[in-house]
Amino acid sequence: MNSRFLAAAIFAQVACASALDGQVQIHDPSTIVRCDGKYYTFGTGGTTLVSDDGWTWARGVRPSRSGMAPDIIQLGDRYCLYVARNIGAQPRADINMIWSKTLDPNAPGYKWEEGGVVASSDGVEDCNAIDPGLFHDPTDGRLWLVYGSYFGYLRLIELDPKTGQRLSPDLPPVNIAINCEAPVIIYREGWYYLLATHGSCCRGADSGYNIRVGRASKVTGPYLDHTGTPMLLGGGKLFVTSSGRVIGPGHFGILDLGDGVQRFSCHYEADLDRGGTSVLDIRPLLWKDGWPAAGDNPKEGTYQIESVRTGTTLELAVEGIPVGGRRARRGGGAGGPGGFGGFGGPALEPIPPQDVAQVSTNWPAGKVAVRMANYLCQAQQKWTLAPVANAGGYPGSPYFKITVAGTDRALAATEEGELVTLPAFTAGPEQLWRLDQLTDGTWRIMPKSVPNSKESLALSAIGSSFATLARFNPASDKQRWLFKAP
Amino acid sequence: MIVFSRVVMRGALLAGLAILAVGAADTSLRSAPSLTPADSTEKAPSAEGFLQRWLILEPIRANGLTDSIVQAAVKADYFPGQFTLVPRNGDAVMVGGTNLTWHAVDTKEYNVNLYHFARALGKPTSFVLFWAVTVVNCREETPGVRLAIGSNAASVWWVNGEEVIGIYGDRQTVIDDGVSKRLSLKKGPNIVRAAIINGGGATDFCARFLDSEDKPLKGFTLTVGHAAK
Numbered sequence: 225m226n227s228r229f230l231a232a233a234i235f236a237q238v239a240c241a242s243a244l245d246g247q248v249q250i251h252d253p254s255t256i257v258r259c260d261g262k263y264y265t266f267g268t269g270g271t272t273l274v275s276d277d278g279w280t281w282a283r284g285v286r287p288s289r290s291g292m293a294p295d296i297i298q299l300g301d302r303y304c305l306y307v308a309r310n311i312g313a314q315p316r317a318d319i320n321m322i323w324s325k326t327l328d329p330n331a332p333g334y335k336w337e338e339g340g341v342v343a344s345s346d347g348v349e350d351c352n353a354i355d356p357g358l359f360h361d362p363t364d365g366r367l368w369l370v371y372g373s374y375f376g377y378l379r380l381i382e383l384d385p386k387t388g389q390r391l392s393p394d395l396p397p398v399n400i401a402i403n404c405e406a407p408v409i410i411y412r413e414g415w416y417y418l419l420a421t422h423g424s425c426c427r428g429a430d431s432g433y434n435i436r437v438g439r440a441s442k443v444t445g446p447y448l449d450h451t452g453t454p455m456l457l458g459g460g461k462l463f464v465t466s467s468g469r470v471i472g473p474g475h476f477g478i479l480d481l482g483d484g485v486q487r488f489s490c491h492y493e494a495d496l497d498r499g500g501t502s503v504l505d506i507r508p509l510l511w512k513d514g515w516p517a518a519g520d521n522p523k524e525g526t527y528q529i530e531s532v533r534t535g536t537t538l539e540l541a542v543e544g545i546p547v548g549g550r551r552a553r554r555g556g557g558a559g560g561p562g563g564f565g566g567f568g569g570p571a572l573e574p575i576p577p578q579d580v581a582q583v584s585t586n587w588p589a590g591k592v593a594v595r596m597a598n599y600l601c602q603a604q605q606k607w608t609l610a611p612v613a614n615a616g617g618y619p620g621s622p623y624f625k626i627t628v629a630g631t632d633r634a635l636a637a638t639e640e641g642e643l644v645t646l647p648a649f650t651a652g653p654e655q656l657w658r659l660d661q662l663t664d665g666t667w668r669i670m671p672k673s674v675p676n677s678k679e680s681l682a683l684s685a686i687g688s689s690f691a692t693l694a695r696f697n698p699a700s701d702k703q704r705w706l707f708k709a710p
Numbered sequence: 711m712i713v714f715s716r717v718v719m720r721g722a723l724l725a726g727l728a729i730l731a732v733g734a735a736d737t738s739l740r741s742a743p744s745l746t747p748a749d750s751t752e753k754a755p756s757a758e759g760f761l762q763r764w765l766i767l768e769p770i771r772a773n774g775l776t777d778s779i780v781q782a783a784v785k786a787d788y789f790p791g792q793f794t795l796v797p798r799n800g801d802a803v804m805v806g807g808t809n810l811t812w813h814a815v816d817t818k819e820y821n822v823n824l825y826h827f828a829r830a831l832g833k834p835t836s837f838v839l840f841w842a843v844t845v846v847n848c849r850e851e852t853p854g855v856r857l858a859i860g861s862n863a864a865s866v867w868w869v870n871g872e873e874v875i876g877i878y879g880d881r882q883t884v885i886d887d888g889v890s891k892r893l894s895l896k897k898g899p900n901i902v903r904a905a906i907i908n909g910g911g912a913t914d915f916c917a918r919f920l921d922s923e924d925k926p927l928k929g930f931t932l933t934v935g936h937a938a939k
Contacts, residue, residue: 543777543878597879642891686924687858687889689877694924702924 243470243495245622246281248273248503251426252293252406255358255477256489256506256619259303259327263619265477265489265504266294266305273504274327279617281504285329288336289322293406293475297358297388299367303327304339304388306369308354315375316347317354321388342390343371343381343397350376351397352405355475359409360385361443368443370418373405377456378420380409380444400445401455404436406475410516415439417516418447421474422460429500431493433472436460437516450515464518469496470505473518479506479619484698485660485668487619488518506620508661521621522659522667522707524610526629528599531685532666532704536596538683538691540604540628540645542587547601548575578603580630594635594643596689604628606710607635615656616672623656623672625649629710639675641693643683666704668696739813742830744823748799748814752847752931759918759926760820761844761902765797765934768810769828769838772907777878780864783839784905793871796901797843798935812843814934821860821883821916824906828913836910846900846919847931853894854922860887861906861915868903869893883914895919895930 250267256278257264263275270290275281287294291309298304304323311318321339328334345353352375359368367385372378379397383390401407406421417439423432438447438455446454453459464473472493479487486509494500508519529538580603587604599605606629611622626635627649634649635657649655656672669683674693681693682703696703739745753763772783789803789810797803799814815827822842828835857874859867860883867875867888874890881887906915919927 640892686856686886686920688860688884688887690875690889692889692891 243492243498243503243505244275244281244620245279245617246275247283248281248505249498249501250491250504251502252355252475253477253489253491253504254293254295254305255297255408256479257296257298257303257327259298260331262328264296264327266296266307267491268292268294277616278506278619279622287322287324289320289338291320292317293355293373295356295358295408295477297360297367299360299385299388301325302388304358305336306342306356306358308356308371310354311344312347314347315345315349315352315373317352318344319353319356319369319371323388339388342369342383342388343379345375351379351399352376353379355406357406357408358383359411359443362411366443368409370400370407370409372401372407374403377402378404378407378418398444399456400440400447401438401460403458404455404460408476408478409443410478412511412516413514415441415514416443416447418445418455419463419476419516420455420460421476423472423474425472425474425493427472427493428502429471429494429496431472433474433493434465435463435473435476435490435518437463439515461515463516464490464507466492470494470503471496473505478509481619481660483696484663486663488516508620509663510661510665511663512665519661519665521661522609522624524608525707526606526608526710527707528605528710529607529626529669530599530706530708531596531691531701532706533685533701534596534688536685536688537599537605538594538607539597539602540587540633541593541595542604544597544600544602544604545578545583547578577601580606580628584628584631590647592633592645594645594691596685596687596691601710603630606630609657609659609707612651612656615651618658618660621659624659625651625655626657626669637671637674637681637693639677641674641677641679641681643691643693662698662704664704666706668703669705670696739815739827739830742815742823742826744817744819744826745815745830746818748816748934750933750936752933753816754931755918755926755928756820758820759920759928761846761917761919761932762817762820762822763814763844763932763934764817764822765799765812765814765843766822766824766827767797767803767812767841768831769824769833769835769840770805770810771834771837772839773837775864775878775880775907775909777876780866780878780907781876783907784866788841792841793868793903796845796935800936814936820885821914824908824913824915825911835913836908838908838913840904840906840908840913842904842906842915843934844902845933845935846895846902847933848895848897848900849929851894851897852927852930854892855895855927856892856920856924857890857902857917858886858888858920859904859915859917860884861904862913863907863909865904865906865915867905867917868901870896870900880909882912883916885916886918886920889920892922899933 270286272284274284325333377399378401404420449459470492477489684694797812875888877888
């Protein structure tokens with residue numbers, strides 16, 4: 225395990241997954257798409273969820289056709305929604321496409337048009353034509369549809385990227401996996417990844433749903449898992465399964481936020497904090513050794529904030545006091561802090577954590593700068609992250625405040641694009657922080673806004689002892705941070 | 711041993727300040743392996759942007775590296791005009807009853823080795839404070855830049871009289887360790903001033919400016935003044 229993922233794991237121990245805010249009940253959500261600044265997802269039974277920021281969700285308008293486990297993709301100026309239905313006893317089913325120029329019911333051009341059937345199963349063949357997943361290949365522009373649910377194979381067909389309708393209906397579908405459902409293909413760095421849901425569906429807190437993945441060098445497969453087992457023989461590397469208070473993740477969808485920041489959406493069969501109902505979630509998508517991995521959204525806790533670039537830690541710019549007090553290096557006698565003598569003597573008592581109430585009496589009262597230093601477990605180096613209610617958010621998470629642990633002293637952006645701490649948190653947008661876990665498991669830390677600026681800036685380590693705000697550069701370590709348990 | 715070849719009062723310029731001047735020829739740093747005497751011409755920064763021409767005052771006794779001790783030490787009143795004057799090579803100041811001389815030096819390295827400097831002059835190298843000054847000449851106003859320094863050990867830095875960096879504690883020189891907030895260099899001369907306090911052992915510093923993209927700033931020159939012979 226590399227250090228970045230170790231840090232991510234540390235964070236994960238403290239911060240288990242959290243689901244979204246608002247009306248998030250849905251089953252089998254589609255890929256989340258953006259339209260005119262809003263986020264949309266469509267689920268089984270005509271459920272539509274919409275959000276302005278990706279954190280707080282509300283019920284939207286049902287599309288003209290509803291059914292099972294839709295998926296959606298933008299093709300040119302049209303949004304194409306693929307909806308499955310049973311047309312007899314399972315596995316007899318078909319997948320219909322409908323399209324609209326917008327997803328906003330109040331916008332001109334909102335009208336769902338029928339696009340026809342793109343795939344079907346006759347109830348006899350070894351496939352159940354539901355659970356469509358769209359894939360627009362970035363390498364050649366070809367459009368593919370993968371579908372299927374437990375009855376035999378997941379299948380792949382090619383669609384026309386101009387119309388969203390099927391290309392070459394006479395060509396037989398390609399079987400690419402077996403005994404799973406809710407497939408989606410994504411592409412990264414020369415590999416096609418097939419993510420599909422295994423386990424039992426629709427049993428609430430007794431659902432064994434989990435998402436697994438295989439990869440192939442061609443879109444048509446063969447898709448193998450990390451052990452080399454073909455997904456056509458039931459293989460699949462675990463991507464995400466139940467954890468904490470959420471049970472049965474399924475129906476993967478990718479949400480690319482740009483600048484190398486990726487999320488995935490899914491539903492949990494049961495959120496134990498919401499009465500065991502099925503809910504939407506959005507979580508960081510990580511990549512490790514050529515495989516996708518599920519990250520976690522941030523949650524309240526106290527952390528050391530360490531720069532990936534410099535290895536130094538963010539601290540309030542005050543004179544630190546060594547934990548346990550100042551001791552002479554060689555004067556420890558029986559081996560006090562910093563002393564080398566006294567090994568083999570009586571057992572030494574643990575030094576208690578530094579009391580911020582005590583050491584902060586010497587801190588200035590007003591605005592205090594921040595800087596970076598070697599981590600010494602001192603009070604000014606520990607930061608508490610706490611979600612802020614009713615302040616909005618971003619896909620997967622609310623905004624957080626970042627305060628010196630044990631105090632209300634809050635990290636803030638200045639109108640000069642620099643950092644400062646304020647004596648108290650007042651919920652201003654310059655004190656609200658967006659925490660994005662990046663694909664390597666590190667974190668990007670951005671203020672909601674910088675005073676007098678429209679630029680999005682991120683916490684940036686441009687010196688070993690100094691941090692500022694700067695435009696995010698995905699190719700640099702300057703804006704990558706680790707949250708470590710102090 | 712420092713040889714004062716000629717001492718001239720700079721009364722006309724410095725109006726009663728107890729500052730002394732000596733001739734420009736300074737051969738006393740010959741044994742400093744990384745340093746050479748600096749002349750009065752303009753010098754460009756290194757390829758990596760490092761400022762390699764400085765006026766450095768012979769060390770002053772100082773002890774302590776914590777934030778508060780360093781701040782108190784650098785703000786103590788050592789000699790008149792210590793935060794405003796632009797010294798010249800050979801100028802001398804009286805500190806605690808001792809004449810200390812400014813030396814114009816070029817470094818062959820990215821850093822300025824103060825241990826070499828003090829040892830070559832027969833001065834103490836540990837538990838001392840060094841003042842260093844250079845003049846950055848810009849062809850045009852240059853906004854959005856940052857001073858980026860490293861020092862062994864603690865140091866405090868000023869640009870055109872404004873304190874812009876303070877780094878504290880027993881530390882080694884790391885490139886771009888302390889970095890200022892964004893600042894503007896004005897057209898013409900800009901004064902960069904530093905106070906470096908060493909604990910024990912080696913001591914040095916490095917400095918450069920970073921542009922708005924955090925790349926080394928170039929396109930300016932460095933000069934240091936020389937007393938008239």
